[in-house]
Amino acid sequence: MAEATADEMAGGEAQGEAQELAAFRAEIAQWIDATAPADLRGRDFSEDDICWGGKTFVFKSDGQKAWMEACAERGLTAPTWPVEYGGAGLSRAQDKIFSEEMARLRVKKPLDSFGLWMLGPALLAFGTEDQKRHFLPQITRGEIRWCQGYSEPGAGSDLASVQTFAEDKGDHWVVNGQKIWTSYADRADWIFALIRTDRDAPKHKGISFMLIDMESAGVTTKPIKLISGKSPFCETFFDNVKVPKDYDGLSSIVGEQNRGWDVAKHLLTHEREMIGGGGSGLTGGRTVGAVLADEDQNDPVILSRAMKLEIDSIAMSLTLDRYKDLAKQGGVGDASAMLKYYGTELNKDRFELLMAAGGSEALKWDSADHGTLAPEWLRTKANSIEGGTSEVMLEILSKRVLDLPVR
């Protein structure tokens, strides 16, 4: 009798949850449909459609600005962040529904930024309450654009060997050095960077995770032109840059001084998930299969490659879901290297196939049929390099997950 009651209750709860989620889906779909502007829906998107936010960002249209602001108002630029920090406080299930409905209506994400992807998660895990309350809402409202200062000319995949140094001057630091591959540093308002604060400590133990205003005297940037013709990355130079130890009571270091590697490792996991998931979604949510079907593609070799890609892509997206659920239950740790490796290699395959399917028309820098497919194809080649190369991911998996011996 007691068992039956417990079962009924469990059944009732599950049913109640399903009803709540269905109601949430209906409400959010209706809201998206009523709110998303016409120019940001029902089509494929390119890198030019991304809303980055920030002090100097030039919106592509009034709609883009209004859409970002409407989402920020509801916390939907950072759906799973807590409401008090500017998020919507959605559960994993609700967040998934929100993404599904956005994809179904083919609506562009309201805001993409390194603040959302990287700094936010770092602050949520390691920040003080004051840091969270100050910085996170600036990110969700798209007011401040952040960039990431990790790699250096001598420290690419071997990130922990950073040499950019902050000298302790009592109430402030003086930073000297150079970062490279800083994404959009030339358009960013602030940078979060790995800076060495103790030269005598072992290499992983003397690094701090520092927040620096890009308007500080002595900070300069130089864009790096890529094979895609675009310059998403910069070199960033620090020449006697004075960084206060606190900004009106807010520490300029996230986490403990000299423990920045812990923050960086946490973030790298996050970055791998993001890149692995094709975070910025340049194909506008359309599968390769759908693209080829629209193009009436009938080359058997291309179709056969597309079928394999379709299968692997669906299975990969299930894996991203599974790992998110696992992460919620206590973390997947180094196995996240799998997401980064597999996801980026798949993305490269996807663009190779789209180029092959498009033929000579797709070779144009700007094609009437394929838009900016060619430069985007070129851009994907960096996917398996940035955030740790595929080979580094395989190293992590073989050493730390499979526990294979070290020579």
Next chain:
Amino acid sequence: MTTLVATEDEMMLRDAARGFLDGAAPVANLRGNRDAGRGFDPALWTEMVKMGWAGVLVPEDQGGSDMGFAAANILSEEMGKTLVASPFLSTAVIAATALRAVGRDASHIAAGEAIYALAVDEGAKFNPETSALRAEAYRNGFKLTGTKTFVAEGAGADRILVLARANAGLTLFDIDAKAAGVSRTKMDLVDHRDHADLVLDGVEVTGEDVVGEVGGAMCALAPALRAGQAAVSAELLGVSAGAFGMTTGYLKERKQFGVTIGTFQALQHRAAHLFCEIEVTTSAVMNAGRMLDETPDEAALAVSLAKARASETAGLAVREGVQMHGGIGMTDEYDMGFYMKRARVAAEWLGDYGYHAAQVARARGMAA
């Protein structure tokens, strides 16, 4: 929300299955079966029946444990890890699902009183829609005439589900394997299991033997095939994991050139890549089980996805397994070859990679 993470019950079931199989059915059993010339060990099956595995998909009021498809997949996956041969897939998964789908009693399956086989294929490739074995009206019933092939557990089965073509269309029959006019020949496939060719020569059946309606085979067969395809995907995932575990174990102990071969980056990265393939396939297999339990009518794509992925991943796992073992991997004395042979057969059974890839492509609106 449904998640692709194992529940506590599922973890307990997996641990219990692993604990039992490690003791009762290591890979050595397969070698024993082969040397004794039998497809599986009846004593082992009896143990599985006692644990409720035969009734995993049979309703409780028919004596089953009714644990669902995700649970059946877990059992199948664990069996795959040590290449356990048993009638589990053909009987507890496929036949139980077919009978249940049309409201027929399956208590004899749960009780371990009948071993079933499914006879669908007629040519070298899986394609149930083109079945030609004839069901001709005769007295109050039918006479079945024709051939079937690749019938798993075909030689040892007590009963056979036969797909036949009546005037009204494809019809599924539940026949006595020892009925007059049934002849069975061992196929002797590379995996050393029980697979048979079947000849039906005017086998008399009655309306009672029709599973569901005449001309309505798919009501029972479609869900049964989906369940079987999902479970054999799970088995292939287990085969992958079993072969992979042997391989990484070998990489950690085998020495060449004075060092452990697992220190070679060329091998490390291949092992790490294989790990990724297995992880991605794990998601597909888990998803298939969840979909079958929760929204069975929408599960076709998920099942084909799982079968396509699992077939391919297992193929890679066993090829890498043999190659990374080197010469010893080629010897009959070593178990790796058994993984390769079972992976090949299971990948072919109930639709190969190409069949299921085409299903996925069609479901996704691609021209294929």
